Amino acid sequence: MKINKEKAHCAVDYAFKRVGGKYKGRILWVLRDDVLRYGELKRAIVGITPKMLTQTLKELESDELVSRKVYLEVPPKVEYSLTETGKELIPLIGQLRSWGENQMARYKS
Amino acid sequence: MKINKEKAHCAVDYAFKRVGGKYKGRILWVLRDDVLRYGELKRAIVGITPKMLTQTLKELESDELVSRKVYLEVPPKVEYSLTETGKELIPLIGQLRSWGENQMARYKS
DNA sequence: CTGCATCCGCAAGGATACTG
DNA sequence: CAGTATCCTTGCGGATGCAG
Numbered sequence: 231m232k233i234n235k236e237k238a239h240c241a242v243d244y245a246f247k248r249v250g251g252k253y254k255g256r257i258l259w260v261l262r263d264d265v266l267r268y269g270e271l272k273r274a275i276v277g278i279t280p281k282m283l284t285q286t287l288k289e290l291e292s293d294e295l296v297s298r299k300v301y302l303e304v305p306p307k308v309e310y311s312l313t314e315t316g317k318e319l320i321p322l323i324g325q326l327r328s329w330g331e332n333q334m335a336r337y338k339s
Numbered sequence: 340m341k342i343n344k345e346k347a348h349c350a351v352d353y354a355f356k357r358v359g360g361k362y363k364g365r366i367l368w369v370l371r372d373d374v375l376r377y378g379e380l381k382r383a384i385v386g387i388t389p390k391m392l393t394q395t396l397k398e399l400e401s402d403e404l405v406s407r408k409v410y411l412e413v414p415p416k417v418e419y420s421l422t423e424t425g426k427e428l429i430p431l432i433g434q435l436r437s438w439g440e441n442q443m444a445r446y447k448s
Numbered sequence: 449c450t451g452c453a454t455c456c457g458c459a460a461g462g463a464t465a466c467t468g
Numbered sequence: 469c470a471g472t473a474t475c476c477t478t479g480c481g482g483a484t485g486c487a488g
Contacts, residue, residue: 245439246364255355305449330354414469
């Protein structure tokens with residue numbers, strides 16, 4: 231697994247790296263006020279493959295935006311939720327989302 | 340040139356696509372309150388190659404976040420600035436940047 | 449249920465040289 | 469000055485199968 235830890239050129243670069251990629255934004259967003267299990271996430275993020283889900287979650291966990299809680303049960307159960315740092319991003323993602331909605335509406339014409 | 344126009348899964352996805360990529364955030368940010376020429380941008384975005392600068396600017400222009408003004412002079416002169424839509428993003432990028440700064444400070448230890 | 453292992457294609461991005 | 473034109477590398481992300 232290759233998790234991007236290289237130096238950012240600036241804070242903007244740094245921030246976009248943590249939140250960029252194809253699914254990070256969407257995952258953080260669906261976790262905004264829920265604690266979700268792996269399978270629930272998989273269903274929520276339409277089109278994601280298990281590999282990408284696991285990989286992206288690991289990166290988010292490594293950046294301490296998402297925390298992972300394992301229940302030692304059979305069958306296995308793992309829950310994902312936002313960390314405090316992750317929650318700080320929610321309002322920003324929310325604004326981006328609103329902006330995106332406006333744009334999509336504007337161009338639908 | 341391949342500019343990403345495929346359907347977004349949702350508004351979050353849409354927004355991140357417009358602003359993602361390796362340089363879009365940084366370019367929008369340095370243009371936040373200046374009108375810059377090609378060469379000035381190139382110097383401002385440390386590490387970018389002419390190819391990526393041109394390509395990224397084209398995508399931003401195509402998404403109507405940046406506008407391009409050509410002066411028919413010798414030597415040539417081209418100025419880039421934010422559109423109104425682009426300016427809407429600045430506060431959001433600013434917040435992301437602040438968040439990034441805090442994170443970088445936290446981890447510097 | 450929650451993943452990991454493996455293989456692979458393709459597009460994003462990089463290096464370098466050249467042009468109007 | 470403001471880009472193009474080529475060629476090349478990398479690694480993201482997809483597909484599929486297997487495992488605890």
